[in-house]
Amino acid sequence: MSWSLQEAIGRTGVLKEGHFLLSSGRHSARYMQCAQLLQHPQDAGEAGRAIAELFRGEAIDVVVGPALGGVIIAHEVARALGVRCLFTERKEGTMEMRRGFAVKPGERVLVIEDVVTTGGSVNEVIALLNGMEAQIVAVGSIVDRTGGHNPFPCPYRALTAIDIQSYTPDECPLCQAGIPVEKPGSRTPAKSVE
Template sequence: MANNINVTEILKEVGALLEGHFLLSSGRHSDKYCQCAKLLQYPEKAEKVLSVVAEKVKNLDVDIVLGPAMGGVIVAYELGRQLNKPAIFTERVDGKMALRRGFEIKPGQKVLITEDVVTTGKSSLETAEVIKELGGEVIGVCCITDRRNGADFEYPIYSAVELEVKSYNVEECPLCKQGLEYVKPGSRKIK
């Protein structure tokens, strides 16, 4: 299914690519935002987009697909479905990622982390720590949108699309300097 799928066009079609002034989950600011929830509300479109990622990872030795809540939960479910692997999720407990609800990772199991968007990879790295503490092995990180702009990352990233989007430290943000108010569309609480 992954052949000839224009992920950017699908994201535009569902209204997921936004412009303005945004506070990202990483704490950085940006003039663009990819609201993947707008894509994930359409299962058939999400299936198409995530088939691009599934094609990239189909030959990896994976036991479990795991998505950090909120953004990675539906992505984990759909990739798990396409790869025929169990799909579970971590969630924050007192501000720290944890595995709950009876989910398990056994020592030696190979885990693929899933996200909607990767900018700094903070949620993925927190989730990787949970996996390693339980004796699992992180194989890589899958996402719909990779917006790291080429920044190094500890694990291989498998994305449906790479978007070149500038992000700024608060102190350097030109949108703040213009006095534009920001919107915080993500789910993570930022101090």
């Protein structure tokens, strides 16, 4: 039986329902928690191979993913492409490459994230890599929540696109209904909402 992302998303409980505070500062009734999928090595490997196929022939030297969401899937994409994998992490709010990781000038980099909504974390990674004089080939993810807008200065491809409505706190019908909000994920929400 062949692997299906949609089946895996349903089986592993990736799509959550409730009242969520997103890292952008916006609110939503639905949230994609890809860690639920990535906790299963078989599913993580299949998703990594599927993303790698989107970039075959691109001459990638290294895959980079932002911590925390991008670490596992970036590793699996790198494994499928046969290249090394690095990750970035925040220190005092600033995206950095630590743990002795480095990208050489001119290296061709594929940036991988689990879910892209506004592209904020990935754009921080791209800025960091540009400072190292890396060549950003493209960005890839499991889920595209951008609504069809590429927020990056390079090509972007995802395994699936899912449209989930979000609201500013002032316009949020869930807040107006008095439903308690929960903060999923690993990032502190933005102080202001765009």
